[in-house]
Amino acid sequence: MIRDYEQYDIDEIVRIYTLEYKAMPAEIEALKSASKILVYDDNGIQGFIHLAMSGSYCYVEMGAAANELIRPVGLKLWEEAKKLFIEKSINFIQVFHVKDNLNWQELFNEIGFKYWYSVYRFSYEGDKFNEPNIHAVKYEDKYYQDKIRLESEAFSVVRRENDIKPYNWYLGAS
Numbered sequence: 001m002i003r004d005y006e007q008y009d010i011d012e013i014v015r016i017y018t019l020e021y022k023a024m025p026a027e028i029e030a031l032k033s034a035s036k037i038l039v040y041d042d043n044g045i046q047g048f049i050h051l052a053m054s055g056s057y058c059y060v061e062m063g064a065a066a067n068e069l070i071r072p073v074g075l076k077l078w079e080e081a082k083k084l085f086i087e088k089s090i091n092f093i094q095v096f097h098v099k100d101n102l103n104w105q106e107l108f109n110e111i112g113f114k115y116w117y118s119v120y121r122f123s124y125e126g127d128k129f130n131e132p133n134i135h136a137v138k139y140e141d142k143y144y145q146d147k148i149r150l151e152s153e154a155f156s157v158v159r160r161e162n163d164i165k166p167y168n169w170y171l172g173a174s
Contacts, residue, residue, distance in 0.1 A: 002080045005037040005048065012045045013037060016063040020101060031061075038080055040073045047073035049081050058090045062097065062104075070103040071110075078111055 005013060010032050017023060017031060031037075031050060040047040047064040062077065064070045085093065095113055097104035105115075152170030160167040
């Protein structure tokens with residue numbers, strides 16, 4: 001049975017979400033405060049689809065309790081979500097899934113998605129860094145030349161790599 005999630009489901013949804021993906025704390029909090037999650041419940045949650053809709057755009061995340069459930073549960077959840085896409089006039093859908101899991105790739109290929117790009121994320125779990133000894137200063141016009149010089153230096157590498165002359169336009173400015 002597919003149903004809207006209840007608040008008491010959220011711990012199980014998070015458990016499934018993190019089975020193959022090490023989520024950042026902010027991602028877990030976003031999932032916990034989501035307004036639209038559908039769950040496939042068959043003697044316990046076997047999968048979910050999180051829909052973050054805004055205007056005509058929807059960001060989709062899915063999870064399944066086991067690899068062998070990705071396709072059957074995922075397709076059923078997708079069919080239910082499609083009804084909401086039509087109702088809300090969604091015309092742009094972005095999907096997130098674990099890139100290395102071929103079951104997810106096959107599911108989204110079957111649904112009709114085309115690969116666009118992937119994201120690799122890293123997290124640091126080492127010792128805490130020392131606080132920098134920096135203090136903020138309100139901008140004043142007297143800082144303009146330093147701002148322009150630093151900006152030009154910062155982008156000079158990109159300009160050089162793309163052969164955009166002058167590479168450091170500040171040095172050549174009159």
